[in-house]
Amino acid sequence: MLETLGFFAIAWTDPWxxxxxxxxxxxxxxxxxxxxxxVTMATSILISFTFKWDVxxxxxxxxxxxxxxxxxGSRTAILLNxxxxxxxxxxxxxxxxxxxxxEAGEAIGLTTVxxxxxxxxxxxxxALFAPIISSFALMFQSRDYMLLGVIGIFLVGTLxxxxxAKGAFAGALGVLIGMVGLDPMTAEGRFTFxxxxxxxxxPYVAAMIGFFGVAEALVQLHTLHTPAIKQxxxxxxxxxxxxxxxxxxxxxxxxxxxxxxxxxxxxGDIAALLAYDDAKRSTKNPERPFGTGNxxxxxxxxxxxxxxxxGAHIPxxxxxxxxxxxxxxxxxxxxxxxxxxxxxxxxxxxxxxWFIVGSLTLANVFLLIFGLTGIRMFTKIVECPKAVLxxxxxVLSSVGTYAIQNNPVDVYWMLLFGxxxxxxxxxxxxxxxxxxxxxxxxxxDSNYRRTMIRARQDIGDFLWSFVSNPISLILxxxxxLMLLSQTPLWPFLRRLLSNKKD
Amino acid sequence: xxxxxxxxxxxxxxFALLLLVFSVAAFWQSYxxxxxxxxxxxxxxPMLASGVMVISGLVILVSxxxxxxxxxxxxxxxxxxxxxxxxxxxGLVFGYVVLMPLxxxxxxxxxxxxxAFQFLWRKNPLVVLMLTALTLAVIYLVFREVFxxxxxxxxxxxxxx
Numbered sequence: 091m092l093e094t095l096g097f098f099a100i101a102w103t104d105p106w107x108x109x110x111x112x113x114x115x116x117x118x119x120x121x122x123x124x125x126x127x128x129v130t131m132a133t134s135i136l137i138s139f140t141f142k143w144d145v146x147x148x149x150x151x152x153x154x155x156x157x158x159x160x161x162x163g164s165r166t167a168i169l170l171n172x173x174x175x176x177x178x179x180x181x182x183x184x185x186x187x188x189x190x191x192x193e194a195g196e197a198i199g200l201t202t203v204x205x206x207x208x209x210x211x212x213x214x215x216x217a218l219f220a221p222i223i224s225s226f227a228l229m230f231q232s233r234d235y236m237l238l239g240v241i242g243i244f245l246v247g248t249l250x251x252x253x254x255a256k257g258a259f260a261g262a263l264g265v266l267i268g269m270v271g272l273d274p275m276t277a278e279g280r281f282t283f284x285x286x287x288x289x290x291x292x293p294y295v296a297a298m299i300g301f302f303g304v305a306e307a308l309v310q311l312h313t314l315h316t317p318a319i320k321q322x323x324x325x326x327x328x329x330x331x332x333x334x335x336x337x338x339x340x341x342x343x344x345x346x347x348x349x350x351x352x353x354x355x356x357x358g359d360i361a362a363l364l365a366y367d368d369a370k371r372s373t374k375n376p377e378r379p380f381g382t383g384n385x386x387x388x389x390x391x392x393x394x395x396x397x398x399x400x401g402a403h404i405p406x407x408x409x410x411x412x413x414x415x416x417x418x419x420x421x422x423x424x425x426x427x428x429x430x431x432x433x434x435x436x437x438x439x440x441x442x443x444w445f446i447v448g449s450l451t452l453a454n455v456f457l458l459i460f461g462l463t464g465i466r467m468f469t470k471i472v473e474c475p476k477a478v479l480x481x482x483x484x485v486l487s488s489v490g491t492y493a494i495q496n497n498p499v500d501v502y503w504m505l506l507f508g509x510x511x512x513x514x515x516x517x518x519x520x521x522x523x524x525x526x527x528x529x530x531x532x533x534x535d536s537n538y539r540r541t542m543i544r545a546r547q548d549i550g551d552f553l554w555s556f557v558s559n560p561i562s563l564i565l566x567x568x569x570x571l572m573l574l575s576q577t578p579l580w581p582f583l584r585r586l587l588s589n590k591k592d
Numbered sequence: 593x594x595x596x597x598x599x600x601x602x603x604x605x606x607f608a609l610l611l612l613v614f615s616v617a618a619f620w621q622s623y624x625x626x627x628x629x630x631x632x633x634x635x636x637x638p639m640l641a642s643g644v645m646v647i648s649g650l651v652i653l654v655s656x657x658x659x660x661x662x663x664x665x666x667x668x669x670x671x672x673x674x675x676x677x678x679x680x681x682x683g684l685v686f687g688y689v690v691l692m693p694l695x696x697x698x699x700x701x702x703x704x705x706x707x708a709f710q711f712l713w714r715k716n717p718l719v720v721l722m723l724t725a726l727t728l729a730v731i732y733l734v735f736r737e738v739f740x741x742x743x744x745x746x747x748x749x750x751x752x753x
Contacts, residue, residue: 253655308681481709484688489741492692498689
């Protein structure tokens with residue numbers, strides 16, 4: 091216990107780490123707020139710059155950016171009706187009407203307090219449940235990891251994007267990208283075409299920066315000349331009675347956020363929408379109708395998307411399976427630092443786990459400070475024209491990609507993925523599943539082969555192992571239910587059955 | 593889930609077709625790794641992945657053909673998906689990443705930032721020049737000093753830096 095506290099306190103006692111967390115949170119708020127910059131973009135560029143640092147320093151900075159960024163999206167949603175991040179879409183629905191009534195300051199204050207509250211609930215869940223899940227995860231077999239990987243990719247694919255087919259395609263494309271290079275088990279080349287550059291595989295950071303940085307910058311080019319709207323800011327610190335009034339709602343929303351965040355593949359954006367929906371259904375006599383500046387509708391999604399940050403860390407740190415796109419990027423950072431997130435992380439490197447919990451907590455404290463100050467200055471910076479922003483993103487993406495291996499080929503990859511990503515986004519594909527596929531693909535491949543070897547290459551034994559163990563059975567059922575509910579398979583089967591009856 | 597738009601976007605059919613062709617080629621390549629020689633060979637998982645791509649690619653293509661095209665007066669491919677400023681910007685970025693290993697970070701970024709700012713922002717060239725110098729200085733200081741990133745120096749101009 092004392093040891094745990096000691097690890098936790100590392101983030102709080104070293105002035106340099108405190109500074110990094112603070113500047114990460116500060117920068118994250120702006121990154122999240124400026125439409126066109128996203129948390130995923132920032133973290134993927136950041137890990138390329140910080141990979142030579144000490145792990146703790148890199149993690150302190152990234153934790154700050156993650157928390158700040160998830161929160162920051164709400165500010166532009168309230169002030170400009172532009173959600174700075176997808177997780178702030180619901181916030182914009184209620185926040186902008188509030189701003190138009192001249193209550194922008196109060197709305198920002200309330201969202202800040204509730205975001206921080208949600209953040210703490212998520213962190214608490216991480217600290218309490220991760221050790222339990224981690225000891226439970228030691229019982230997981232290779233097939234369970236394979237199932238979790240498939241579930242994660244499909245969840246991201248189905249819940250975002252236009253159709254299941256597009257999500258499945260994006261996920262499989264990511265897995266394929268992850269396969270390129272020498273096979274880790276037999277050292278045979280896969281898709282190398284005899285090129286030495288391809289033998290080492292496609293660098294996943296280049297793919298991340300391409301898909302999240304350059305592709306997003308290109309999409310933003312469509313809205314180059316959207317004018318900014320100015321708002322009046324007055325009272326910022328929320329009334330205590332308001333905080334008390336929405337406490338239970340925020341707690342429930344945080345619970346939803348934590349759980350959704352902890353599911354592999356689903357993150358803050360889905361958590362926020364579900365919590366908004368829940369608030370809409372559970373609020374009996376709203377002061378104002380939803381959609382016209384209702385405070386319940388503002389509190390719930392903001393508490394939920396920040397709670398999802400802690401939640402998303404749970405599967406990443408205990409199972410090695412990222413909970414959403416940002417944690418997929420962070421897991422890439424942990425790989426670069428030579429760490430193996432998974433059930434053994436808590437056993438072998440407890441200091442790392444508690445350090446992450448500590449710096450997330452610290453980032454949340456800074457969020458409260460920065461969230462309630464500097465809003466007037468903030469409105470100035472957010473008005474930064476996109477014509478300046480887009481070339482900057484491209485320069486940062488290029489330098490970031492180059493910095494990983496000092497290899498110009500990586501930068502070409504980044505540009506290629508950027509252009510492909512732009513077209514995919516244009517035609518309704520999501521790029522999140524691609525990155526999840528790149529990260530999880532090799533893990534799924536080796537776990538599949540281990541399971542198959544254990545089943546002595548017998549298909550019957552192989553399939554039987556998926557239902558003969560309670561953990562595997564639960565996961566298999568979950569996957570099948572998801573496939574049935576999300577694909578046209580179920581109506582198809584029903585038609586088939588009813589035809590037979592006729 | 594974002595709703596699927598009613599009309600087919602310009603170029604959507606071609607993109608779906610390209611994806612399918614790519615998936616089939618990927619499957620062919622995966623088959624080439626170790627064929628159907630065993631259940632735990634390195635080629636199995638790539639075949640599974642590209643197989644999923646082929647199937648979902650087919651579904652995407654079929655659903656794209658079923659959608660009615662946009663009305664004739666709607667913007668076409670080059671107006672909606674790939675307007676001129678995209679082609680120019682992508683060209684600039686391409687030139688930038690090709691030049692960077694040759695002339696180094698500072699020179700290539702200065703050229704790229706100036707051209708891109710000027711092209712997208714269309715302000716007085718002097719203002720743009722100042723903005724370029726300022727942003728480049730900030731980027732250079734932050735990444736060289738704070739992040740201690742090794743910035744490409746360029747093979748052509750190495751003697752001068």
